[in-house]
Amino acid sequence: MSALTNAIDILRCFSTSRPDLSFADVQVLTGKPKSSTSRLLRSLRDCGLLEQDPHSRRYRPGLLTFELGRLHRAHDDLIATAERELRDVCARTGHTGYIAVLDGYQQVVLRIVPGSNPLRVVNPPGQRTPAIITSNGRAMLARLSDQEIRARVPLDYPKVPANSPQNFAELMARLNEIRRTGISDAADEAIEGVGSQGFALASGESGELIGIAVSYSVQATTEIERANVRRELGAMAAKLRRMTGDPLGQTIEQLTGLAS
Amino acid sequence: MSALTNAIDILRCFSTSRPDLSFADVQVLTGKPKSSTSRLLRSLRDCGLLEQDPHSRRYRPGLLTFELGRLHRAHDDLIATAERELRDVCARTGHTGYIAVLDGYQQVVLRIVPGSNPLRVVNPPGQRTPAIITSNGRAMLARLSDQEIRARVPLDYPKVPANSPQNFAELMARLNEIRRTGISDAADEAIEGVGSQGFALASGESGELIGIAVSYSVQATTEIERANVRRELGAMAAKLRRMTGDPLGQTIEQLTGLAS
DNA sequence: CCGTTTGTTCCATTTTTCGGAACGTAGTCC
DNA sequence: GGACTACGTTCCGAAAAATGGAACAAACGG
Helix, strand or coil, X not given: CCHHHHHHHHHCCCECCEXXXXXXXXXXXXXXXXXXXXXXXXXXXXXCCEXXXXXXXXXXXXXXXXXXXXXXXXXXXXXXXXXXHHHHHHHHHCCEEEEEEEECCXXXXXXXXXXXCCCCCCCCCXXXXXXXXXXXXXXXXXXXXXXXXXXXXXXXXXXXXXXXXXXXXXXXXXHHXXXXXXXEEEECCCCCCEEEEEEEEECCCCCCEEEEEEEEECCCCCHHHHHHHHHHHHHHHHHHHHHHCCCCCCCHHHHHCCCC | CCHHHHHHHHHCCCECCECCECHHHHHHHHCCCHHHHHHHHHHHHHCCCEEECCCCCCEXXXXXXXXXXXXXXXXXHHHHHHHHHHHHHHHHHCCEEEEEXXXXXXXXXXXEECCCCCCCCCCCCCCEEEHHXXXXXXXXXXXXXXXXXXXXXXXXXXXXXXXXXXXXXXXXHHHHHHHHHCCEEEECCCCCCEEEEEEEEECCCCCCEEEEEEEEECCCCCHHHHHHHHHHHHHHHHHHHXXXXXXXXXXXXXHHCCCC
């Protein structure tokens, strides 16, 4: 196991729920010996990937990650284009919009478009969530080949909320449904009382894949309003697919010519 | 030279002016053999620190840097406190506010508060600039011991704009001036026609040091207006120093008990 | 079809890393 | 004060990984 791998393992211990860690935290989370942890933490700190609070002695992501993170304008064309359209939809509907990407079987929130409705933003940018329990997460999975999906979802199917697909067969059933309709939805899954609808957008040019979703309170919306959201999303999807050359019906593997 | 060091050297090649790099770019910038560059780039890509555009094959900071960068809310208390106050000042004066930190002899922009005046934001967050040519950069330097300043500024004094201190002696003269008045200013240095005033804020508790500045068009402001900015900044500095327990007059080294 | 550019793979040598154990350093309890 | 514990760092021989020159491969251009 390379030094870089170990370093990354440490960096991956940090998350929105654990924005800073003590030496002991890191040691427990990585399961590495004290000596290795000590050396690596020092290296990471010295190179700017981590910072150490002078008083609490806890570690947190460093200045370098801030700088690099700013540069990750990330797939800029695709995302910026999608964000513009999403803003329009959110302005019209008042709901909150999300743009996310897939990483393994998790999704990571990239952009948020706050809505005017009083539903607080629950997933800040950078937030990781299992893709199988969100509307746009499943929409993205649906664009992968069955083989690729199988490879990404852990063999030991994770414990998920009651409304989410409870096993691999249920998941595939939902993904096939999404493949038919082009739109994905969720209700009371990741967060109680919150529903969302979303779709996946692939760039025909770069083969990038993003998920776009609109999120709302289930209680505070009527079936009619949700149908309206579906219509808005459908129109947005159609427009974006035209703009980005998304060859709907092709898996990402077919687009890029290789498995990721 | 450790693998991690080499990896960091590659990451540090990316900047706002070079947000993505080709294999050849990296090879030239790092001066490493092709084989090493190839292996390292692959590792960095595989672990998520870099991404590779499927078509242009160019590299850019990856999803992991985005996630970690989000977590670097960084020195949150100090910066958030300062940012709140800065917002007030910027709202009143209409000018653009900056918060930055020192890294070596460069400063890195952390936060921007756009003003209402039509001066476009020129330094996005993450931007690096030599601290010796900005008002808040010099303000931060002025809070270091002379020995520490000497250690940070390159022996081969860099080429700087005409209005900036042209050599180490001139720099020290200006820093001593800042130490006397508590406020730093700049005009027509980093950017032609742009002036700024700033000060440094140290947290008495954590020993962190940030620079706070307000920036404006030299042509579009009168001497009276600039005096007003100075007054606003002075008041803000006094208030923040009280709030954060900044022991003005002490160097950062005295605060943290060690050289950084 | 050949030269160029660009990038990857191979492999013997050199250099790091690894991790158990010994060694500090505080803080705490009695 | 002294023993105890939590927390980290340093040491060092064994083991693993990085290194970089060279051969190899692929894409491009003329």
